[in-house]
Amino acid sequence: MDHTPDQMRQHLSTLFESFLTERELLYAATPNTIKWYRAGWKAFEKYGHPLTLPLLRSAIVGMRTAGLAPGGVNAYIRSWQSFCNWLADQGHIQKVKIPTIPQNRTTKATVTAEQVRAILRCRLRESPTLHITLPALQRTHALFSIALDTAARWGELVSILRSDIDARSMTVTVRGKTGERRVSISIEGLRALQRHLKTHDHERVFCTRSGGKWDYSDSRRDLRKLFELAGVPVDLAEWHSIRRFVARQYLASGAGIRAVQILLGHQSAATTEIYLDADTERKRIPHNQLSPLSRLS
Numbered sequence: 001m002d003h004t005p006d007q008m009r010q011h012l013s014t015l016f017e018s019f020l021t022e023r024e025l026l027y028a029a030t031p032n033t034i035k036w037y038r039a040g041w042k043a044f045e046k047y048g049h050p051l052t053l054p055l056l057r058s059a060i061v062g063m064r065t066a067g068l069a070p071g072g073v074n075a076y077i078r079s080w081q082s083f084c085n086w087l088a089d090q091g092h093i094q095k096v097k098i099p100t101i102p103q104n105r106t107t108k109a110t111v112t113a114e115q116v117r118a119i120l121r122c123r124l125r126e127s128p129t130l131h132i133t134l135p136a137l138q139r140t141h142a143l144f145s146i147a148l149d150t151a152a153r154w155g156e157l158v159s160i161l162r163s164d165i166d167a168r169s170m171t172v173t174v175r176g177k178t179g180e181r182r183v184s185i186s187i188e189g190l191r192a193l194q195r196h197l198k199t200h201d202h203e204r205v206f207c208t209r210s211g212g213k214w215d216y217s218d219s220r221r222d223l224r225k226l227f228e229l230a231g232v233p234v235d236l237a238e239w240h241s242i243r244r245f246v247a248r249q250y251l252a253s254g255a256g257i258r259a260v261q262i263l264l265g266h267q268s269a270a271t272t273e274i275y276l277d278a279d280t281e282r283k284r285i286p287h288n289q290l291s292p293l294s295r296l297s
Contacts, residue, residue, distance in 0.1 A: 005048075012049055016041055019086045028179045030155050032216075040079025051084060051093050060101070070101040077101075110241045110248070115232045119144060122230035132225045135199065135209075140222040142196035143206050147239060149189035151246035151263050153177060154239040158214050160205040165193060178265050247272070 020037060023029035029037075044050060047059035063073045081098050088095040111119075124137045147157060156174035164173040167190055171182045185193075193205065202211035224237040243264070250260050261272040 009049065015087065015090075015092065016083060019083055022086075028175055030176060032155070033177060036075075037079050037083065040076045040083065043076040044080050051087070051096065053096055053098075056096065056098050060099070064101070070103050074100045074103065109236060110244045111232065111236050113249070115230075115236070116148065116245065118232055119226065119230040120148075122226070124229070127229065130225045130229060132222060136222055137226060137229070138199065139196065139206065140219065140226045142192055143219070144223065144226065144242065145192040146185070146189055147242045148246060149186050149192070150174075150183045151243050151250075152183055152265075153243065154216060154219065156181075156183075156265075158204075158206045158219075161203050162197065162205060163203070165190075165205075178267065181265050183263075183265075 020029075020034055023037070024034065041049075043063065044059055047055070047062055050056045050059045060073060060077070063076070064070075068076075077098050077100050084093065084096055084098065087093045119141075122141070124134060124141060126132070126134045126137075143157060146152070147154070150157075150172065152172075152174050153176050156176035159175040160172055165185075166172070170185055170187075170190065172185050172193075173180060173182050197205065200207070200209075200211070204211060204213070206214055208214055220237070220239065223239065224234040227234045227237040247260050247264060250263055251257070255263075257269055257272060261269050264272055266272045
């Protein structure tokens, strides 16, 4: 029996909720990731939730005609692609590859080594102009230090519990976008954690005063104030900027792309390459030493 459009939409909506449930329970998708999936659903809802290539192309044209920037459209496409892949795996639709809109690749600004040193050596103090307490500054500085040491995502860092810290193996267990994984931590990183843990008795390492989950917006606000106190431009105060800085430092120190991929917890090396400034990294390569022509002539 054929379904009406309303029945089809309801059926698809039920499947979408099953998809989200699976992502949460089997892949530990964070609330932000679930929110991203829902944003994709809402974006394609205006075009009848298309599932075939011709209808998908028409929807993308509609988004661009409505004034959406290529980056925004591509974000919705990646979200919808995940759901379409799931539908195909479940046997509901034929596999479809949604085309994305080409974008000019730009190198995102990140902190420099000098700026990082300034933040690490910054004397933490309360300031009437910053409107932030000393404990909040200390918590932010500790999180900055661990982010710098592990290159973990913000969501992974705030997931750390006291029981996740293994000083013997010098690892920390984190949970986030890609599920649960163990990351290496240095002696300095362990010391920073130990100093921070003396400031509260809660199980969650980076938390609110009551032990609850630290809100991303609040942490970003505090990071900007830490940067301001250290004399570093606040427009660089992004947790992901620190992650990008660590990746580039790793590569510059001689680690290969595979090592950086493991550090960042990426499933694909192609994702890792997005974090790297190809032109800058090319200039660091000792080409005269590595070139077969130079070595064999």
